[in-house]
Amino acid sequence: MLTSAPRGTKDILPGQSRHWQMIEGTIRQICREYGYEEIRSPIFEHSEVFHRGVGETTDIVQKETYDFQDRGGRDLTLRPEGTAPTVRALLEHKLYAGPLPVKVYYIGPMFRFGRPQAGRLRQFHQFGIEVFGSASPRVDAEVIAMAMDFYQRLGLKNLQLLLNSIGCPKCRPGHRQALQEFLQPRASELCGDCQKRLDRNPMRVLDCKNERCQELSQGAPTTVGYLCDECADHFASVKELLEAAGVEYTLDDRLVRGLDYYNKTAFEIVSTDIGAQSSIGGGGRYDNLVETLGGPSVPGIGFGLGLERVLLTMENQGLLESDSRELRNIFIAMAGEGTAPVAFGLAQTLRKKGLSVELDYLERSLKAQMKTADRFHAPYVVIVGQGEVERGVITVRTMGTGEQREIPLEEAPEILSGLF
Numbered sequence: 001m002l003t004s005a006p007r008g009t010k011d012i013l014p015g016q017s018r019h020w021q022m023i024e025g026t027i028r029q030i031c032r033e034y035g036y037e038e039i040r041s042p043i044f045e046h047s048e049v050f051h052r053g054v055g056e057t058t059d060i061v062q063k064e065t066y067d068f069q070d071r072g073g074r075d076l077t078l079r080p081e082g083t084a085p086t087v088r089a090l091l092e093h094k095l096y097a098g099p100l101p102v103k104v105y106y107i108g109p110m111f112r113f114g115r116p117q118a119g120r121l122r123q124f125h126q127f128g129i130e131v132f133g134s135a136s137p138r139v140d141a142e143v144i145a146m147a148m149d150f151y152q153r154l155g156l157k158n159l160q161l162l163l164n165s166i167g168c169p170k171c172r173p174g175h176r177q178a179l180q181e182f183l184q185p186r187a188s189e190l191c192g193d194c195q196k197r198l199d200r201n202p203m204r205v206l207d208c209k210n211e212r213c214q215e216l217s218q219g220a221p222t223t224v225g226y227l228c229d230e231c232a233d234h235f236a237s238v239k240e241l242l243e244a245a246g247v248e249y250t251l252d253d254r255l256v257r258g259l260d261y262y263n264k265t266a267f268e269i270v271s272t273d274i275g276a277q278s279s280i281g282g283g284g285r286y287d288n289l290v291e292t293l294g295g296p297s298v299p300g301i302g303f304g305l306g307l308e309r310v311l312l313t314m315e316n317q318g319l320l321e322s323d324s325r326e327l328r329n330i331f332i333a334m335a336g337e338g339t340a341p342v343a344f345g346l347a348q349t350l351r352k353k354g355l356s357v358e359l360d361y362l363e364r365s366l367k368a369q370m371k372t373a374d375r376f377h378a379p380y381v382v383i384v385g386q387g388e389v390e391r392g393v394i395t396v397r398t399m400g401t402g403e404q405r406e407i408p409l410e411e412a413p414e415i416l417s418g419l420f
């Protein structure tokens with residue numbers, strides 16, 4: 001127990017963390033370019049935030065949340081997703097009363113008590129963006145275009161953008177009724193979950209992963225077929241803008257999203273490279289969420305993606321460099337009486353000049369130190385020998401060519417930092 005992490009959690013080790021940092025760097029860069037600022041909400045919230053915000057009827061809230069009581073008897077939940085906490089913060093700090101739209105992003109751990117499988121952990125990491133205060137299709141198109149831009153910057157291939165509109169509270173009742181009428185005669189053959197969904201949320205039957213349910217819902221009425229004029233215009237504009245931005249999409253009328261608060265635009269990005277066609281991100285519009293959480297009527301849209309799944313896809317596509325050698329600009333080797341202080345002092349000076357410097361901490365032989373230098377991939381090795389120190393010089397070896405030269409110790413910081 002003491003030497004294994006809890007089921008569904010994973011250490012990110014040295015050698016792996018660089019991949020995370022690379023992805024996080026891309027996230028910060030792209031968010032800067034699209035004008036999104038970071039929001040950092042707490043890891044846990046009052047349970048109510050998720051029960052109301054994510055919806056009581058969703059799998060996440062019914063089966064997957066980490067709920068607990070703190071020592072003060074408060075009901076708290078580890079955040080299973082990033083949108084509801086962002087809305088809670090929007091309300092608490094009245095961000096909606098400032099300049100609109102509010103454009104924010106988040107990166108961080110989320111928690112769901114699901115069955116762990118490849119690319120799905122109980123503590124996993126998500127990157128998401130949210131835009132509040134604009135009902136315009138321009139925002140929908142920007143959010144989707146940015147998501148695709150993000151994947152493309154990481155070099156991901158074989159992606160498909162699925163797009164749908166699920167209507168609004170005006171047009172959804174018509175679809176809901178038609179769908180229930182269609183499904184009712186087949187109800188007894190649906191899976192247990194779908195039988196429950198039939199009353200409360202029949203739209204969810206359309207995206208049930210159960211094969212029999214998929215067969216039974218073939219030819220079911222689509223949300224797109226029931227859109228009101230406003231939703232139809234909105235959807236047409238989103239498509240037009242995506243085309244203008246060169247973003248390819250595939251219409252998918254079975255894409256309905258698992259969360260109760262979505263309306264109009266829904267989208268999902270799937271990769272064909274992690275097992276069966278599977279989602280590596282998605283999002284949509286949620287114009288009624290802010291009100292659901294007790295705020296004013298503020299439209300919103302966003303997307304979220306799991307970073308583990310992105311990394312898994314990148315790994316499968318050979319996009320992560322497997323070279324685990326560490327990189328240092330300079331390795332300082334030392335040998336002999338009185339050389340350690342000189343080497344140590346030089347290392348500090350060079351680091352303050354911004355160079356990455358490594359030296360020997362195990363008091364090994366010069367030969368062993370040269371091997372270590374190789375492991376660090378250092379293009380230059382500085383050799384501090386006893387005789388050299390006495391003469392006030394050090395030796396610089398260019399590892400690529402094996403060429404060596406002596407330089408005055410006094411001028412070493414200047415000369416060495418000039419090499420980079």
Ligand SMILES: [Zn+2]
Nearest residue numbers: 168171228231
């Ligand atoms: Zn509508």
Ligand SMILES: [Zn+2]
Nearest residue numbers: 191194208213
């Ligand atoms: Zn089902």
